[in-house]
Amino acid sequence: MHVTHLSLVDFRSYAGVEVPLDPGVTAFVGPNGQGKTNLVEAVGYLATLGSHRVASDAPLVRMGAERAVVRAAVRQGDRQQLVELEINPGRANRARVNRSSQVRPRDVLGIVRTVLFAPEDLALVKGDPGERRRFLDELVTARVPRMAGVRADYERVLKQRNTLLKSAALARRHGGRGADLSTLDVWDQHLARAGAELLAQRTDLVAALEPLADKAYEQLAPGGGPLALEYKCSAPGPAAGREELYGQLLDALGEARKQEVERGVTLVGPHRDDLVLRLGRLPAKGYASHGESWSFALALRLASYELLRAEGNEPVLVLDDVFAELDARRRERLADLVAPGEQVLVTAAVEEDVPGVLTGARYAVAGGGVERR
Structure with missing residues (x-):
């Protein structure tokens, strides 16, 4: 293309x-x-x-x-x-x-x-988890365009759920009657359903990406690896199947509800996850040199390119x-x-x-x- x-x-x-x-x-x-x-x-x-x-x-x-x-x-x-x-x-x-x-x-x-290399890519290694979630989600959507709708659904439900939790937290802090949380179970189900699909796609992607990224790192910096990717999930698991993931997310939301109502924010779900990058035995963030961090970021982009090309539509x-x-x-x-x-x-x-x-x-x-x- x-x-x-x-x-x-x-x-x-x-x-x-x-x-x-x-x-x-x-x-x-x-x-x-x-x-x-x-x-x-x-x-x-x-x-x-x-x-x-x-x-x-x-x-x-x-x-x-x-x-x-x-x-x-x-x-x-x-x-x-x-x-x-x-x-x-x-x-x-x-x-x-x-x-x-x-x-x-x-x-x-x-x-x-597209697969885009830019100076901002250094944030994939040195930045906060949001940078790495964005990287995963953009690549997930490039592989499976319908995931754009799933991501939009997840963000919509998350916003609605957070609004409800924030109202409950404010009411508690000001000594008033608690907000009506009767709809929270419904929002939990919607969040878990969209979240399970997103989580499944992300974990599949990480598994496919890791060997390609390790190979690319070796090509950029021979002898400098090995490189490893670990998906860090805010809910227990992840399990293999989407229904299992759905159940795990529902259970985790139930367990976190008291704390979420106190803090007024959703504490469980793909929006809280991270992609841990390891170089050798150590996490790249905080331990990799500037040159190693650049090579790691470039390896992730090269791996993305190889993955998309292998799936039939060269970016x-x-x-x-x-x-x-x-x-x-x-x-x-x-x-x-x-x-x-x-x-x-x-x-x-x-x-x-x-x-x-x-x-x-x-x-x-x-x-x-x-x-x-």
Whole structure:
């Protein structure tokens, strides 16, 4: 799969830009702050409905504009599709496929698939558990697009349940009558059902990812491993089957209810889990050096790419200002590993930051323009 054309309207710094793209390597080169990352961020947005740089949509819309449009022509084998997302901060986003009647934004998931390397990836190793949960959930959705709906259901139920618990906690603290918790059992069932599906997908993913990540780490840093991934669950288990997971989550919610009512927040579920990263016998967080942490983060991305490719739809590889962050050894090894990709998009401040093995198209990005050289 590869993107053959990218079109942006009022996205980030671009009032409008049209960028034809070829298979193989394309590098966007220009000084910092000129809009290189905005281009690859737009491709990533089509794949995930989110940005790797910001948590909300508002910064994606050019200042003074009401909405932004990201449009891409995508080729997979002999099939060509046109996918479009209209970003409306504060209102519902809109989506179209092949200029047809509107579909839900999450219905476009799976048309574009990306694996993105960026300086922010260091947070996968050094950051809080939320970074690692996001990594898992985006990859789960890339593998199984319907999981976008499961994730949305889980977040909706979690929000409703937390609102109920918070009301109960506030009532207790102010000496009033306790809130009506009669509906809590129903919310528990909904949370456990969606949570069991999400938990099953995450644990399946970790099992598939671990050997690939270990291999990638050895390629990036020979002799530096072994690498291990451990899914740390807030509920007992996890068990093998979804029904068992559902039962375990229900039981754990029941056991935690008194404490949850006191604190006003849901304490059990996939939103509380973590992915523990180990290098040798030690957790990578807090023990791995800067170089080891970089290699670990890169190994997770390379493993993601290999997993998606093995499942039949090779993703676009995006390397956003990564090579400037790496020493010469890691730079060359990473370049050798990604060079054969069907489509590789690279951003760099200077031409010298793009390893020589990554030959292909070059675009100069400056002054709001994108010009092929």
